[in-house]
Amino acid sequence: MLFCTLAISAAVAADLNGIWTGQAPGRRGAKDDIAFQFKVTRAGSITGKLFGDESDLPIEEGSLVGDKLKFSITKIDYYSGAKVKFLYSGTIAGDQIELTRERVVKPDEESQSEEPTKQKFMLKKLVS
Amino acid sequence: MRNREPLARACGSALFRTAFLLLFAAAAFASDQGEGSKYSLDQGTQFIKTYCAACHSGKSPAGNFRAAALFPQTSFHDNSETWSKVIFRVRNSEMPPKGMPAPSVDEREQFSNWAQSALHVEACADGIFPGPAPIRRLTRAQYGATIRDLLNLHVDAGSALPLDGAGGEGFDNAAETLFISPIHAEKYLDAAKLALDSAAKDPRSRARFLIAHPGPGVSRDTAARIILSEFLPRAFRRPLQSGELASYLQLFHAASKRGDSFDEAVLFALRAALMSPQFLFRSENPNPAPNMRPLDDYALASRLSYFLWDSMPDSLLMALADKGKLKDPEILTGQVARMLRNTKSFDFAQSFVEQWLRTRDLGKSIEPDTGLFPAWKDAELQGDIRYQPILFFREILASDLSVLNLLDSDFTIATRKLQKLYGLNVKQFKDSQPTRIDLPPNSNRGGLLGMSAVLAVSSHPQRTSPVLRGKWLLETILGTPPPPPPPNVPPLEEGAAAASQTVRERLALHRANPVCATCHARIDPMGFALENYDVMGKWRTEEAGKPIDAKGQLPDGTSFDGPAELKAVLLERKDVFLRNLTNKLLGYALGRGLTLQDSCTVDAIVEEVKRNDYRGDVLINAIVLSIPFRFQAGAVPDAKTTLSADNMKEDHTTPR
Numbered sequence: 084m085l086f087c088t089l090a091i092s093a094a095v096a097a098d099l100n101g102i103w104t105g106q107a108p109g110r111r112g113a114k115d116d117i118a119f120q121f122k123v124t125r126a127g128s129i130t131g132k133l134f135g136d137e138s139d140l141p142i143e144e145g146s147l148v149g150d151k152l153k154f155s156i157t158k159i160d161y162y163s164g165a166k167v168k169f170l171y172s173g174t175i176a177g178d179q180i181e182l183t184r185e186r187v188v189k190p191d192e193e194s195q196s197e198e199p200t201k202q203k204f205m206l207k208k209l210v211s
Numbered sequence: 212m213r214n215r216e217p218l219a220r221a222c223g224s225a226l227f228r229t230a231f232l233l234l235f236a237a238a239a240f241a242s243d244q245g246e247g248s249k250y251s252l253d254q255g256t257q258f259i260k261t262y263c264a265a266c267h268s269g270k271s272p273a274g275n276f277r278a279a280a281l282f283p284q285t286s287f288h289d290n291s292e293t294w295s296k297v298i299f300r301v302r303n304s305e306m307p308p309k310g311m312p313a314p315s316v317d318e319r320e321q322f323s324n325w326a327q328s329a330l331h332v333e334a335c336a337d338g339i340f341p342g343p344a345p346i347r348r349l350t351r352a353q354y355g356a357t358i359r360d361l362l363n364l365h366v367d368a369g370s371a372l373p374l375d376g377a378g379g380e381g382f383d384n385a386a387e388t389l390f391i392s393p394i395h396a397e398k399y400l401d402a403a404k405l406a407l408d409s410a411a412k413d414p415r416s417r418a419r420f421l422i423a424h425p426g427p428g429v430s431r432d433t434a435a436r437i438i439l440s441e442f443l444p445r446a447f448r449r450p451l452q453s454g455e456l457a458s459y460l461q462l463f464h465a466a467s468k469r470g471d472s473f474d475e476a477v478l479f480a481l482r483a484a485l486m487s488p489q490f491l492f493r494s495e496n497p498n499p500a501p502n503m504r505p506l507d508d509y510a511l512a513s514r515l516s517y518f519l520w521d522s523m524p525d526s527l528l529m530a531l532a533d534k535g536k537l538k539d540p541e542i543l544t545g546q547v548a549r550m551l552r553n554t555k556s557f558d559f560a561q562s563f564v565e566q567w568l569r570t571r572d573l574g575k576s577i578e579p580d581t582g583l584f585p586a587w588k589d590a591e592l593q594g595d596i597r598y599q600p601i602l603f604f605r606e607i608l609a610s611d612l613s614v615l616n617l618l619d620s621d622f623t624i625a626t627r628k629l630q631k632l633y634g635l636n637v638k639q640f641k642d643s644q645p646t647r648i649d650l651p652p653n654s655n656r657g658g659l660l661g662m663s664a665v666l667a668v669s670s671h672p673q674r675t676s677p678v679l680r681g682k683w684l685l686e687t688i689l690g691t692p693p694p695p696p697p698p699n700v701p702p703l704e705e706g707a708a709a710a711s712q713t714v715r716e717r718l719a720l721h722r723a724n725p726v727c728a729t730c731h732a733r734i735d736p737m738g739f740a741l742e743n744y745d746v747m748g749k750w751r752t753e754e755a756g757k758p759i760d761a762k763g764q765l766p767d768g769t770s771f772d773g774p775a776e777l778k779a780v781l782l783e784r785k786d787v788f789l790r791n792l793t794n795k796l797l798g799y800a801l802g803r804g805l806t807l808q809d810s811c812t813v814d815a816i817v818e819e820v821k822r823n824d825y826r827g828d829v830l831i832n833a834i835v836l837s838i839p840f841r842f843q844a845g846a847v848p849d850a851k852t853t854l855s856a857d858n859m860k861e862d863h864t865t866p867r
Contacts, residue, residue: 102530104549116549118527134527136553137363138419161415209545210536 098175098208099123099147105206107184119206123147129154137161150175178208250325256282258322262307262314263297287326287333291807294330298323303694316694316729335811341503341842342806346494347386348395350375354491356522356558358406361445363419368406372398380798380805382566384517387804391491403485407478421477431473435463438477447489448523449509450533459484493517493802495843502845503838508532514840515543518800519550519831521558538841544832551608551831560605565597567795568687570664573597579746580672586632586747591643595626596663596748602645603662604827613825614792615785618688619778620657622649632663634750655750655774659688660741663748669738670746675714677738684737688781690791693730713754715739736763740777786817789825793817793834800834812837 099121109115118134119142129145133156145154153172160167173182186200259278267278280290287294300306302323307313314322349357355369373394379385410416423429423437439459444450459480466476484490495510506514512524512532524532528546531537537546550556565571574597579587586592602624607616616622625633625648627640633656637648650656659665669683670676686692718735740763745751752759763777764770771777781788793813798805805813816833823829834840 102527102534104527104545116552120530134525134530136525136555137360137415139526159415159418164414209542210531210534 098178099129099152101211102209103180103206104209105182105204107204108202117204117206118209121145121152152180173206180206182206250321252284255322255325258314258318262301262312265311266307284329287329291330291333294326295807298326298330330807331810334807335814339811339815339838340808341844342801342809342839343803344495344801344843345386345803346492347384347802348389348391348492350384350389350521352558352562353384353517353521354402356520356555357490358402358485360522360525361420361442362406362410362416364406364410364413364416366406366409368402368409371402371405377566379803380795382563382799382802384562384799384802385804386802399486399491400482403482406485407482411474411478420481421474425473431467431476432460432464434473435460435477435480439463439480442481443484445523445529446484447487448493448513448529455489498843498845500845503842504845505538506841506843508535508537510843511537511543511841514800515546515550515835517802518835518840519547519559520553520555521562522555540836543835543841547832547835548828551828556608557601557605560608561601563796563799564601564604566799568600568659568665568668569683570597570600570668573664573668577668578672579667579670583673584745584747586749589628592628592632595629595645596667598645599624599629599662600659600664603659606647607827608831611826611828614789614820614827614830615782615825616658617792618658618660618781618785618788619775620650622647623656623661624648629663632747632749633661653775655743658778660684660774660778661744661748666741666744666748667746672746675742675744675746677714677718677735677742678731679738680741681734681736681738684781685734688791689784689787690794691787693734696727696730713757713760715742715760732766736765736771737777739763740771741774743773785825786821789820790817793820793830796830797834797837797839801839809839812839 100123102118102120104116104118106114107117120131120134121142122130124130127147129142129147129152131142131145132139133142140156140158142154143157146152151172151174153170155171156169158167158169159165168187170185170187171182172185173180181203182205183201183203185202188200259281263278266273267276272278276293280286281294281297297306301314301319304313304319351369351372351374353369354372355367358364358368359366373392375383376388377383377385378388410420420442421438422441423434425431425434436456439456440451443455443459447455462480462483463476466479467473471479488494493513496507498504505511509524509529509532512528515537516522516524516528527549528537531542531546536542574593581587603620604617606612606624607614624645625635625638626643626645628643629645630637630640630648633654635648635651635654635656637651638646640646655661665683666675666680669680671679682693718731740761742754742759742761743750743752761773762770763772765780769780771780790813793816794805797809797813797816801809816830816837819833820826820830
């Protein structure tokens with residue numbers, strides 16, 4: 084049983100490894116290009132990075148169970164220097180991932196945001 | 212088997228390159244009008260016998276050049292460099308010399324157009340070649356943008372560097388003009404110090420490149436090694452070669468030994484990296500093989516990023532290069548689309564458009580007289596005017612629109628102040644941001660010709676100039692510049708005596724001189740059609756108290772009245788415009804002057820764009836997928852393993 088679980092995880096993990104790209108909702112209805120590099124460890128955790136214009140951001144708290152993945156990214160706001168955390172969760176289907184991005188809102192900033200905190204978008208595998 | 216050497220040598224000649232584009236564009240224009248096909252080898256030979264042979268024959272031919280060498284058809288292959296010089300000098304009235312029987316302007320054009328077409332056919336017979344890829348220094352703008360991206364530092368470190376001159380197709384990124392002087396070395400040292408000192412004080416920038424620090428479990432050496440291992444490949448835009456890391460670590464150790472702090476010692480080593488040829492120059496590993504080969508992925512990433520961003524490749528491009536996938540045409544075109552959507556593509560649009568349209572000096576060495584045009588005093592409006600063509604060009608690329616919108620369009624990019632200057636009332640602007648607006652019918656603001664930047668840069672400070680505007684159109688839009696004016700041409704009369712006359716009336720007197728008339732018959736008519744725009748591009752109906760006469764007639768009898776009809780005439784010659792734009796963009800993308808053999812690539816690109824509704828994104832993709840952009844010439848110029856135009860098409864991925 085354990086062997087089967089590991090085998091299935093490994094098969095799916097092989098599909099996640101690589102560079103994935105898509106377009107995520109941006110400000111004022113625009114779409115922003117987005118790209119990730121995923122690496123899956125034998126234990127089912129995900130490492131890698133979010134490619135950034137200024138610098139790449141490491142994937143944190145990443146895990147892959149079956150076809151479900153979860154991870155977080157922490158950005159530093161360019162102007163305020165404040166840390167902003169995003170939680171990502173999604174499902175792999177072949178060479179596509181339906182991903183949900185959720186901004187972790189601090190209690191005092193909820194009313195200031197113009198954009199929805201939870202957004203869905205698709206990623207497509209670019210290269211393995 | 213024919214020897215390719217004369218052609219290959221000719222393609223490397225600076226004079227040839229300069230002559231080629233001007234002449235081939237003119238030939239294309241003529242061909243569009245059906246002139247080229249009428250001329251025969253016999254007529255060409257007769258022209259040479261009539262106007263050249265008297266001096267260039269006999270025992271001691273002038274300049275040691277025998278005109279008879281050009282008589283056979285094979286001379287286009289065997290004497291291509293000589294042909295290019297002959298065409299250039301005949302077309303520019305340098306030959307025959309003064310005092311000898313001379314052909315008319317029409318005869319000169321027919322001869323040079325015919326000869327240029329024959330040279331082109333000869334050059335393309337053996338397929339498409341990559342052409343030269345000379346090593347080139349980063350331009351001032353590229354240096355600034357590369358430092359910005361390397362250090363995440365929003366300080367223009369390139370601003371103190373010497374200005375770059377224009378070369379190649381008229382752009383400052385042409386390798387042939389990017390030489391390095393002693394003053395450069397001094398300024399690079401200052402710029403590197405400024406950049407790194409500023410970056411070390413900026414927390415965001417520090418976090419980008421000072422990614423390790425000595426501490427518990429991390430020695431100074433280890434921390435320096437981590438920093439340099441991450442920084443150097445980005446700075447050099449490729450993986451490190453053997454020994455490179457060690458040499459920069461040595462600099463760190465030397466600085467440490469003399470007592471520098473960790474930060475100081477690391478910055479010392481990084482400063483050396485920013486002074487190194489690997490950072491300051493774009494070079495590609497030479498191809499020792501006899502035949503052409505695809506560029507390696509890192510070189511391709513650099514070509515792509517310095518074309519579309521004017522800066523270094525980002526980490527995604529480098530990751531794709533690491534995996535050896537960037538050369539895959541499908542991935543390459545996907546990256547082109549992404550890069551054009553990225554805000555960094557504004558730098559490309561600005562650099563290309565301002566140099567192509569010559570609007571870069573607007574507000575500097577060229578500007579309307581604020582005494583006569585006080586609106587020019589408004590700095591915000593000046594900015595709006597300068598940015599309009601750049602944003603318009605970018606919109607065409609980003610929205611997959613036809614490049615023919617540059618000739619005429621039903622939309623433009625406007626701001627509140629531009630809308631007012633243009634007498635439009637299309638949109639209620641909430642802020643001062645430029646926005647795409649749909650133009651009402653008969654607005655006369657569609658395309659480049661309705662834009663203030665273009666109209667101002669082709670005017671004198673005090674008055675409009677149909678001559679400057681006509682010349683600007685011939686050169687910039689059609690790529691068919693008129694010959695240079697003869698010496699001692701009297702200027703138009705200015706001042707009080709001329710105030711009661713329109714510019715058209717003053718030019719009529721000028722054209723009464725038969726020496727001036729022939730060329731001005733080509734130049735002025737298009738400029739007349741724009742006379743409803745004043746120096747700043749504001750619409751007017753009168754000049755010197757008289758109604759504006761915006762009628763023009765080209766030497767071939769084509770007539771028009773006003774900008775709308777002129778634009779319709781230009782759209783009839785859309786393929787001449789497309790070829791010129793392709794020449795310009797390809798020259799900009801390759802960062803060098805185009806050669807005769809590049810004209811074969813231009814042919815293929817033009818056909819691809821025509822098949823795809825003249826779309827701007829297709830044009831960019833076709834350039835990126837072209838042989839000269841993706842391939843590297845072999846060490847043997849006459850190697851037979853080359854790609855034909857048909858092969859190149861197969862290798863194209865039809866862009867989105």
